[in-house]
Amino acid sequence: MQQVDEAGAAGRTSRRRTLVWTSALALLLVGCLGAAAYFFVQLINLPPSAAKPAGPPPSFPVEGALAGPRAATEPARTTDDLELVCQDWFYPDAPKYRGAAPHPILISVRDQMDVTYRSTRTLNETAYAGTAAERKAWAPKPGQVQLVACLDLIGAGPKLRDCKVEDPDPQTMPLRQGRYRLTVYEVATHKKVGEVNLTGKDKSCPWVPMAGPDRTLYSAVQDDQLYRALRKRVED
Secondary structure: OOHHHHHHHHHHHHHHHHHHHHHHHHHHHHHHHHHHHHHHHHHOOOOOOHHOOOOOOOOOOOOOOOOOOOOOOOOOOHHHHHHHHHOOEEEEOOOOOOOOOOOEEEEEEEEOOOOOOOOOOHHHHHHHOOOOOHHHOOOOOOOHOEEEEEEEEEEEEEEEEEEEOOOOEEEEEEEEEEEEEEEEEEOOOOOOOOEEEEEEEEEEOOHHHHHHHHOOOOEEOOOOHHHHHHHHHHHH
């Protein structure tokens, strides 16, 4: 009799374990189906722009893309977008370089060797001390820009002087003559509309030294140099 009771208890225990496992699997299945249904509903409710990407964002060029200028899939909304014109991007929806002046321009600068970082430069005296038309031409809103001028450091001339800097400890860096290329592109087509080589005439040590991996400073192009080089295309 004791053996029969033990067998019955074992059978009941086995059935309870089977029931527990079956219930757990059922709950897991229901949970998976619920999650799948939730994500499906979220997917079909996405707006068209989110469900189907328009293409690579203007600020992230496609690695390994074909050589040559590439059309951005979104309009230029910021100065960072426009600086990509210096990296072979163009914006087909931008205002064309045609008609009467002024022709609004943005100046993008790369003033260090062996780096890709660019910064926007504004000719403040020309843009803000003159007329409304001059401000529109030399400090335009991104959506109004017709031209981008790319100023790139391409080489160095003789040493001019030594500059004391804090980086973070006091030290001395050489200031060499900077040699630059200024190239002007139409934003809407990436058509080159002008190019000239310039030598940086500002021989003073910078207030905030920015040196690249070569630990060398370069004489900067002055505002009046840029104005003389660009004025005809912007104001005429």
